[in-house]
Amino acid sequence: MGTVVGLLLGAGLVSLWWAFAAPERRPVERRSPWRERTQDLLVQAGAPGVSPGALVSTCVLAGVTVGVLGVAMSGSPPIAACFAAMAGAAPYVVVKSRARRRRAELRTLWPEVVDDLVSGIRAGLSLPEALMALGERGPAELRPAFVRFGEDYRATGRFADALDLLKARLADPVADRIVEALRLTRDVGGNDLGRLLRTLAQFLREDLRTRGELEARQSWTVAGARLAVAAPWVVLAMLSTRPGTAAAFNTPAGAVVLAFGAIASLVAYRLMLRIGRLPEEARVLR
Numbered sequence: 001m002g003t004v005v006g007l008l009l010g011a012g013l014v015s016l017w018w019a020f021a022a023p024e025r026r027p028v029e030r031r032s033p034w035r036e037r038t039q040d041l042l043v044q045a046g047a048p049g050v051s052p053g054a055l056v057s058t059c060v061l062a063g064v065t066v067g068v069l070g071v072a073m074s075g076s077p078p079i080a081a082c083f084a085a086m087a088g089a090a091p092y093v094v095v096k097s098r099a100r101r102r103r104a105e106l107r108t109l110w111p112e113v114v115d116d117l118v119s120g121i122r123a124g125l126s127l128p129e130a131l132m133a134l135g136e137r138g139p140a141e142l143r144p145a146f147v148r149f150g151e152d153y154r155a156t157g158r159f160a161d162a163l164d165l166l167k168a169r170l171a172d173p174v175a176d177r178i179v180e181a182l183r184l185t186r187d188v189g190g191n192d193l194g195r196l197l198r199t200l201a202q203f204l205r206e207d208l209r210t211r212g213e214l215e216a217r218q219s220w221t222v223a224g225a226r227l228a229v230a231a232p233w234v235v236l237a238m239l240s241t242r243p244g245t246a247a248a249f250n251t252p253a254g255a256v257v258l259a260f261g262a263i264a265s266l267v268a269y270r271l272m273l274r275i276g277r278l279p280e281e282a283r284v285l286r
Contacts, residue, residue: 038052043169045102079245079249108208110175111205116133116134118197128162132153152165
């Protein structure tokens with residue numbers, strides 16, 4: 001009987017030690033800045049399961065496919081190379097456009113998330129409970145991320161680790177600020193969390209209003225610039241099936257004209273984006 005009691009006591013002590021022992025710190029995988037930025041873009045675009053390598057492979061496959069079809073249809077390798085380069089960049093451009101659009105949509109939802117957090121904290125909920133409640137009553141677009149947070153927290157009981165996973169799933173600078181404010185409050189305590197979140201919500205609403213006015217004023221300018229860049233290449237695509245056009249651009253002089261046209265279009269488009277681009281907040285609190 002004494003042996004059984006001793007074994008049970010030892011098992012209980014080991015269980016307590018296992019529950020409160022610090023988890024083993026694994027070395028953090030170092031990733032290149034390009035991979036981090038691309039992975040953030042994929043998450044923001046709603047494709048977290050796609051890796052940067054898969055995106056690059058898609059770009060290469062699209063470029064090669066369009067290049068082969070272009071040579072077969074026009075008989076002009078320089079023309080086919082131009083459209084192959086455009087097709088190769090298309091998947092990345094689509095991902096970037098979707099990420100920008102989703103960021104704009106989520107930008108309108110973060111003030112509501114902050115208000116829900118403030119309401120939950122004022123109602124007496126703990127920080128984990130207030131975050132898990134967003135999985136039920138928060139904005140529909142963000143509910144899955146907070147449901148996963150609740151699952152992670154219930155599975156491990158580690159608030160900091162669950163917050164890190166939440167930040168990775170959202171990949172949003174506003175979410176990073178909210179998460180770090182909650183983490184700091186949980187670690188050091190304090191009674192100013194409600195005031196901090198209310199100030200953040202007010203700042204987000206003012207930024208949203210100002211950004212909306214600026215985007216409305218410059219939208220027609222950006223659309224006109226994109227049309228001006230695309231128009232010459234649409235005309236070239238329509239004329240490329242004519243034998244005379246293909247023969248003209250198969251010469252060295254024709255290839256030089258295409259190269260200079262492509263460079264001029266790219267520089268003009270990038271310059272237009274740089275001049276008309278509104279500042280985007282970077283993720284500095286990863």
